[in-house]
Amino acid sequence: MSDDDVLLQVDGVCKNFGEIRACDNVSFELWPGEVLGIVGESGSGKTTLLNCLAGRTEPDSGLISYTNRRGEASDIFAMFEPERRMLARTDWGFVHQNPRDGLRLDITAGGNIGERLMMVGARHYGNIRGEAETWMNRVELELGRIDSLPRTFSGGMQQRLQIARNLVSGPRLIFMDEPTGGLDVSVQARLLDLLRELVRELNVAVVIVTHDLAVARLLSDRLMVMRHGAVVESGLTDQVLDDPQHAYSQLLVSSILQV
Amino acid sequence: MYVAVKGGETAIENAHQLLAEERRGDPDVAEIELTQIDEQLGLAVDRVMTEGSLYDRRLAALAVKQARGDVIEAVFLLRAYRTTLPRFGASEPIDTARMEIRRRISATFKDLPGGQILGPTFDYTHRLIDFDLAEPSDDAPEAPLAETPVNDAMPRVNELLESEGLLERAAPPEDDPEPFDLTREPMSFPAGRDQHLQNLARGDEGFLLALGYSTQRGFGRNHPFAGEIRMGEVAVEFVPEELGFAVELGDITVSECQMVTQFTGSKEAPPQFTQGYGLAFGFCERKTMAMALVDRALRAEEFGEAVEYPAQDSEFVLYHSDNVEAQGFVSHLKLPHYVDFQAELTLVRRLRADYEQAHRQEAAE
Amino acid sequence: MSARKRKTRHDDGETGYNFAYLDEQTKRMIRRCILKAVAVPGYQVPFGSREMPLPYGWGTGGIQVTASIIGRNDMLKVIDQGSDDTTNAVSIRAFFAKTADVATTEETSKASVIQTRHRIPERKLRADQILVYQVPIPEPLRFLEPRETECRKVHAYSEYGVMQVKLYEDIARYGRITTAYAYPVRVDDRYIMDPSPIPKFDNPKMDNSPALQLFGAGREKRIYAIPPYTTVHSLDFEDHPFDVETWDEPCGLCGATDSFLDEIILDDQGGRMFACSDSNFCTARRADGHTGQFAEDPIEESRKGEPAHV
Numbered sequence: 001m002s003d004d005d006v007l008l009q010v011d012g013v014c015k016n017f018g019e020i021r022a023c024d025n026v027s028f029e030l031w032p033g034e035v036l037g038i039v040g041e042s043g044s045g046k047t048t049l050l051n052c053l054a055g056r057t058e059p060d061s062g063l064i065s066y067t068n069r070r071g072e073a074s075d076i077f078a079m080f081e082p083e084r085r086m087l088a089r090t091d092w093g094f095v096h097q098n099p100r101d102g103l104r105l106d107i108t109a110g111g112n113i114g115e116r117l118m119m120v121g122a123r124h125y126g127n128i129r130g131e132a133e134t135w136m137n138r139v140e141l142e143l144g145r146i147d148s149l150p151r152t153f154s155g156g157m158q159q160r161l162q163i164a165r166n167l168v169s170g171p172r173l174i175f176m177d178e179p180t181g182g183l184d185v186s187v188q189a190r191l192l193d194l195l196r197e198l199v200r201e202l203n204v205a206v207v208i209v210t211h212d213l214a215v216a217r218l219l220s221d222r223l224m225v226m227r228h229g230a231v232v233e234s235g236l237t238d239q240v241l242d243d244p245q246h247a248y249s250q251l252l253v254s255s256i257l258q259v
Numbered sequence: 260m261y262v263a264v265k266g267g268e269t270a271i272e273n274a275h276q277l278l279a280e281e282r283r284g285d286p287d288v289a290e291i292e293l294t295q296i297d298e299q300l301g302l303a304v305d306r307v308m309t310e311g312s313l314y315d316r317r318l319a320a321l322a323v324k325q326a327r328g329d330v331i332e333a334v335f336l337l338r339a340y341r342t343t344l345p346r347f348g349a350s351e352p353i354d355t356a357r358m359e360i361r362r363r364i365s366a367t368f369k370d371l372p373g374g375q376i377l378g379p380t381f382d383y384t385h386r387l388i389d390f391d392l393a394e395p396s397d398d399a400p401e402a403p404l405a406e407t408p409v410n411d412a413m414p415r416v417n418e419l420l421e422s423e424g425l426l427e428r429a430a431p432p433e434d435d436p437e438p439f440d441l442t443r444e445p446m447s448f449p450a451g452r453d454q455h456l457q458n459l460a461r462g463d464e465g466f467l468l469a470l471g472y473s474t475q476r477g478f479g480r481n482h483p484f485a486g487e488i489r490m491g492e493v494a495v496e497f498v499p500e501e502l503g504f505a506v507e508l509g510d511i512t513v514s515e516c517q518m519v520t521q522f523t524g525s526k527e528a529p530p531q532f533t534q535g536y537g538l539a540f541g542f543c544e545r546k547t548m549a550m551a552l553v554d555r556a557l558r559a560e561e562f563g564e565a566v567e568y569p570a571q572d573s574e575f576v577l578y579h580s581d582n583v584e585a586q587g588f589v590s591h592l593k594l595p596h597y598v599d600f601q602a603e604l605t606l607v608r609r610l611r612a613d614y615e616q617a618h619r620q621e622a623a624e
Numbered sequence: 625m626s627a628r629k630r631k632t633r634h635d636d637g638e639t640g641y642n643f644a645y646l647d648e649q650t651k652r653m654i655r656r657c658i659l660k661a662v663a664v665p666g667y668q669v670p671f672g673s674r675e676m677p678l679p680y681g682w683g684t685g686g687i688q689v690t691a692s693i694i695g696r697n698d699m700l701k702v703i704d705q706g707s708d709d710t711t712n713a714v715s716i717r718a719f720f721a722k723t724a725d726v727a728t729t730e731e732t733s734k735a736s737v738i739q740t741r742h743r744i745p746e747r748k749l750r751a752d753q754i755l756v757y758q759v760p761i762p763e764p765l766r767f768l769e770p771r772e773t774e775c776r777k778v779h780a781y782s783e784y785g786v787m788q789v790k791l792y793e794d795i796a797r798y799g800r801i802t803t804a805y806a807y808p809v810r811v812d813d814r815y816i817m818d819p820s821p822i823p824k825f826d827n828p829k830m831d832n833s834p835a836l837q838l839f840g841a842g843r844e845k846r847i848y849a850i851p852p853y854t855t856v857h858s859l860d861f862e863d864h865p866f867d868v869e870t871w872d873e874p875c876g877l878c879g880a881t882d883s884f885l886d887e888i889i890l891d892d893q894g895g896r897m898f899a900c901s902d903s904n905f906c907t908a909r910r911a912d913g914h915t916g917q918f919a920e921d922p923i924e925e926s927r928k929g930e931p932a933h934v
Contacts, residue, residue: 082781104789111793118787118792125795125861147796268714333681333917342675343641445670445845448773453705557874574772594712598705598742598901601886602804602823605869608879613799 005067007032007173007205008053008233013062015229016047022048023059032172033203037220037237039252045229046209047177053207054175055084066091069172085125089119093166097178099158102165103150109136109161110146116169135164139194156187160194167198174199176208180215192218193195213253217241225249269409270448278495282327290354296320305512305541306330310582311337312442312461314511317410331463334584344440355515355538356418358491361411365416366485367519373413378490379542416487417517417534426519426532450573455557460538464546466490470570471552479556479568483535486519490542514539516547519557533562644691644724650674654692654847658838661849666811667763667779673845683716683741684842686758690720690739693754693838700728702733706884706901713741729906742805744826746883746905749835751852757820759841762848764808764818784816787859795864804869810857811850823856825884825928826869831856876918877902878909 008030010040012132015023022045030036038046040189051057053064055076067073068091076084088094096102103112113132122128129146136143139160150158159179166174179195196219199206210216216223224234225246232244244250283290297304297320305318311334319337326332362378365371377383420426438453441461446454459467474481490513496505515539524530535555537547556570569575579585640650650672657671676684694700700720704713708730716739717728729735729924732745741758749755765775770787778784787808794802807824812819819830820839830837830850837850860866874881874896876888883905885898897918900906910919 009897082783085781085783107789107793107797110796114792115785115789118788119783123788123860123862125792127865128792128861129796267709268718271711271714271718335675338675339677343645343647345647382675385910443672444671447670449728574770578772582682583675587682587684588760589681590679594741595705595710596821597744597886598823598884599805599821600823601884601901602869604887605871606802606804610798610802612799617799 005032005071005073006030007034007067008127008207009063009065009067009073011053011065013049013059013064014238015045015052015057015059017048021045021229023052023062026062026226026229026231028231028234029226030173030205030207033205034222035206035208035220037216037223038207038209038226039211039216039223040226041252042211043185046224046226048229050177050207050209054092055088056094064233068172084116089116090169091172093169093171093174095159095162095166095179097174097181099150099155099162102162103158105151106149107143108147108149109153111231112150112161112165113168116163120169131168135168137145138167139164154187156183156191159183159191163198167202167204170202171204173205176206178210178212179208180210180212183246190214195219199210225252239254262409282325287292289315290383293317293320293324293326296323300560301342302331303328303330303333305539306464306542306546307333308541309539309543309546310463311333312342313337313341313374324453330473331586332359334361335586338583348497348499350508351498353493353495353513354367355489355493355513358489358513359415359510360489360491360495361512362490362544363413363487365487366441367416367487371414371419373410373418374545376409380544413489413491415517417519420486420519422530424529427523427534429534431537446577447452448574450577452554452558453572455554456536458536458577458580459550459553462550463582464543464549466580466585467549467553468545468581468599471549473568474552474556474570479559479571480521481533481535481552481555483552483555484519485548486517486534488514488516488548490514490544505577512541514542514544514547515542516551518548518551518555521562521564533558548602630704641723643696644694644720646674646688646691646869647679650688651692651720658689658692661838661847662836662851663813665847665851665854666809666815666817666848668817668846668848670771670845671847673842676730678715678719680843681782682712683739683758685840685844685847686739686741686756687716687840688833688842689756689840689847690737690839690934691724692725693756694720694726694737696724698726698727699728699734700734701730701738702728702740703738703745703902703904704741704744705886706745709903720783730826731876732902732904735858742823743884743901744822744829746880746900746902747908748829751834752886753835755833755835757822757837757839759818759820759839759844759846761806762822762839762841762846763817764816765807772780779815782814784810788861791864793863801860801866802863805862807866808859813857816859817848817850819856823869823884824866827856827866828868829856871898873898874916875906876916877910878907878914878919879908879916880906880909880914889931 006029011027013023014024015190026049038049040046048057052059058077064076065073066076066087094102110129114128115133117128118133118149132146133143141157141160151163153161158240181193183191192215199219206219208219220237222234223237224231225240225248226232227248233240233244233249240249241253244253296314298324303323304316304319307322308314308316309317318340319333322333322336324450325336342565360376362380363373363376364505365375417426417429421428441454441457473479490499490512492510495508495511497508498505518535519532520535522530522532532556535551537550537554539546553570557573557576559566559571565574629827632720653672653881657669661667663667674687676687678684700717702713702717703741703802704710707713718877720726721728732738732747733751737754738745739756744755762773765778765787768790769775778786780827790799794800801809803824805823807816807827809817809827809830819827832853833850834852834854835851839848858866871885875883875885877899880900883900883902886901888897888899890896
C-alpha cells in the first residue's frame with residue numbers, strides 16, 4: 001500500500017428504511033490517515049451511513065470500496081463474508097457511542113484488549129498480557145484494573161477501554177459513532193485530547209459521526225454536513241465551520257455559536 | 260476384587276421386577292383394562308397421542324398403563340415405538356372445514372353460520388369435587404339430544420374474515436415445496452413455519468402453555484382473539500400410487516385453534532389481522548390454544564416485530580419444547596459422573612493450593 | 625390392528641426388531657453421515673437422529689452410531705466412567721446383546737467396537753478398533769455462544785479467538801486453565817471440537833490414534849469423527865501449555881502411576897483411596913501380579929467391627 005491510494009471510495013450510496021430515505025446518493029473519498037467528520041442533526045442519516053461504511057448494514061445501491069494493505073481495492077459487500085468479518089476485526093475498528101455495545105462485559109479488561117490479538121492467532125499469554133498492559137497505559141487506565149470486569153468501570157474508563165480494544169490490532173481505519181456522546185463535559189475533554197493524540201501518532205484514518213461541532217472541529221481534517229440523508233456541504237473543517245456555504249450548514253453553525 | 264460401583268445385570272433385572280410389581284399394585288384390586296383407560300381417561304390418551312405423534316388409541320392407552328400414568332414416560336414409549344414403524348407414504352392434508360363437529364366456538368362473533376356448539380367441555384363446570392363419582396354407579400349419564408342436527412355447512416370463521424381481506428390468507432409458500440419432516444431431518448435455522456408447527460404440535464403442553472401465557476402477560480404480546488376453536492372427526496385420505504386416487508382410511512379426532520392476532524399494515528398494504536395456528540390429535544384444546552399463541556409469537560420476525568422475548572425466539576422455543584429430549588437430558592444427571600467430578604475435584608484442590616501458597620507468600624512479605 | 629400383530633412386523637430373530645434395532649435405511653443414512661464426518665475431521669454433521677428406546681442423554685447418539693456400524697462378527701465392549709460394570713454400560717451392552725446378538729467382552733484388546741461414556745481406555749487402541757463416544761453437548765462454543773446459527777458461522781470462518789479468550793480469562797483469574805473435562809481440541813488444524821466429557825487426562829490419547837474415533841450426539845443430532853492418525857491439539861498458550869491431572873498416590877489396587885484414578889471415600893473420618901477408573905486395565909494389571917496398598921478389599925477392612933447393615 002502507498003499513501004497515494006484512496007483508502008475508502010464511496011460512490012452513490014443509497015439506503016431506505018421503508019419510506020424513509022436514510023442515505024441519499026452519498027459519495028466521497030477517504031485517504032490514509034485522514035479524519036473525516038460527519039455532522040448533522042439526529043435523524044440526518046449519519047449513523048446509517050457509518051453502518052454502511054463499516055459493512056454492518058448493506059446499502060440498497062452504490063459502491064463502497066476499501067483498499068487493503070496490499071493496495072487491492074474491493075467492494076466490501078461483494079467480498080466473501082468471512083473476509084469482511086476479518087477486516088472488521090483487524091484493519092478496522094468501531095467505537096460505539098455506548099461502550100457496552102463494543103465491550104464484552106463479562107470478560108476482564110485484559111481479555112477485552114487481547115481478544116483481537118487472539119482472533120488472529122496470538123497464543124502466548126505473557127505477550128498478550130504485555131500488549132494489554134501497554135494499551136492500558138496508552139489510554140491512561142490504571143494497570144491494577146487489568147483483571148477487573150468492565151462493568152466496574154466508569155463511563156469514561158469504559159470508553160477508553162473500548163478504544164484500546166480497537167487500536168490493539170493496529171487498524172488503518174476506525175469508525176466512531178458519537179464517541180464522547182454519553183460522557184460528562186470534563187471527561188469528554190480528556191478523552192478528546194487522548195483520541196487526537198492517538199490518531200495523529202498512529203496515522204490511522206477515522207470516520208467520526210457527531211452532532212457536536214466542537215468535537216468535529218477538534219478531531220477532523222474534513223467535514224461532511226448531512227441533512228435528510230444527503231450530503232449538503234463538504235470541505236476542510238475550518239472552511240466549513242468558519243464560512244459555511246449551504247443554508248443548512250449556516251443554520252447548524254449559527255445555532256451552535258448562539259449556545 | 261474391588262470395583263467402585265458394581266451395577267450389574269442382576270440389580271437392573273431386580274429393579275425391573277420391582278417396577279412390574281409396583282405397577283400392578285395390590286393384586287386384590289382388579290387390573291385396569293386398556294378399554295377403561297381409553298374410555299374413561301381419554302384425555303390422557305389424547306395427550307399421549309398428540310405429543311407421541313402417533314394416532315393409535317389402544318397403543319397410547321397401553322403406554323399410559325405401562326408408564327403407571329406418567330404421561331411423559333408414556334409419550335416416550337410411544338415415540339420409541341413410532342420410530343421403528345415403516346412409512347408407507349404421506350396422507351392427503353386433512354380438511355378441518357369438513358370436520359364432523361362436536362365442539363365449535365368463536366370468541367370473535369356472537370353468532371355465525373352454523374352457530375356455537377359447546378360440546379363436552381369443562382369450561383362452565385364449577386370445579387367442585389363430585390363425590391358421587393367416588394363410587395361406581397349403574398346409571399350411565401346420558402346427555403339430551405339436540406332438536407336439530409348440527410348444520411352441515413360450518414364455514415370457518417377465519418375463512419369469513421379472509422374473504423373480506425381482513426385476515427392474512429393462510430396460503431402455502433411459493434411453489435408449495437414439500438414440507439420439512441422433523442422426524443427424519445435435524446432442525447435447521449432459520450426455521451420455516453413448517454418446522455415451527457411440526458415442532459409445536461409434538462411439543463410439551465406445559466412448556467407451550469407457559470410460553471403462550473407469557474405472551475399474554477406482555478413478554479411478546481400479540482393481541483390474540485380466539486377466532487375459532489373446533490373439535491370433531493375428520494377423514495384421513497391416502498393416495499396409493501397404484502390407484503392414483505384418494506382412498507379414505509378412516510376418521511380421526513382432532514382439535515384445532517385459529518387465533519386472530521395483532522394486525523399489520525403499511526402505506527403499501529392495507530391493515531389486516533394476522534393468525535396463529537394450533538392443531539392436536541383428540542381433544543387437546545388447551546394445547547392447541549397455547550400452540551397458536553406461540554406459533555404467532557414465533558412469526559414476529561416475519562411481521563417486522565422486535566424479537567425480544569422467549570416465546571419469539573425460534574431457537575429457544577424449538578430446541579426446548581420436546582419433552583422426550585428434555586426429560587432425557589435432565590434425567591441423565593442420575594448417571595454416574597464421577598470421572599468428570601474427579602477431574603474438577605483435582606482441579607479445585609490444585610487451585611486452592613495455589614491460592615494458599617500465594618497468601619502465605621503475601622503474609623511472609 | 626391389534627398390538628400382537630404389530631409385534632411381528634419387523635421380525636428378525638427373536639426380538640421382533642431389525643438387526644441392531646435400527647432399520648436398514650436409517651443405518652444407511654447414519655453411515656453416510658459418518659463418512660462425511662470422517663472426510664471433514666472434527667466437523668459436526670447434522671443427522672436425522674431417531675427416537676431410541678433409551679432416553680436422550682443416556683447414550684442414544686453413541687448407540688445409533690454403534691448400531692449403524694456393528695456387524696455380526698464384531699466384538700463389542702461398552703464402558704461408562706471407564707468401567708464395564710456401571711449400570712448404564714450394562715444396560716447398553718444388554719441392548720446390543722439382545723437386538724444384535726453380538727459377542728461382548730470386557731477386554732479392551734479383544735473388542736472391535738468400544739462404546740464409551742466419559743473415558744478413553746488406558747490401553748493403546750489399534751487400527752482395527754473403533755471407539756464410539758456418547759456426546760451430550762457436541763458444540764464446544766455452546767457456553768460462549770448459545771445460538772446455533774452464530775456457532776456455525778464461527779466454525780465455518782474459523783473465528784476461534786473467542787475460545788482463546790476463555791482460556792485467557794481462566795489464567796487471569798486463577799493462574800491456570802480451569803477446564804478439567806470436555807477440554808476443547810483442534811482437529812487436523814481446522815475445526816475446534818468438543819471431545820465429550822472425558823477428563824483432559826484422556827485428551828492426548830486422541831492425538832494421532834491408530835483407531836477410528838466416532839462421536840454421536842442423539843439429542844443434539846450431530847455426528848463427528850477423528851479419522852485414524854489425525855492431529856488433535858488441546859487448546860492452550862505457548863507459555864501455559866496443556867497439561868494433565870496427576871495424583872500423589874498410585875492406584876490402591878494395582879499400583880499403577882500412569883492411569884486416571886477415581887477417588888473412593890472409605891469412611892467419614894477422611895479415609896480414602898484411589899483406584900483406576902479403567903476397571904479392565906486395573907484387573908489386567910493385577911492378573912499380571914501388580915498390587916497396590918489396598919489390594920485387599922478396603923471396604924471390608926474398614927467395616928470390620930461395625931455392625932452389619934443391609
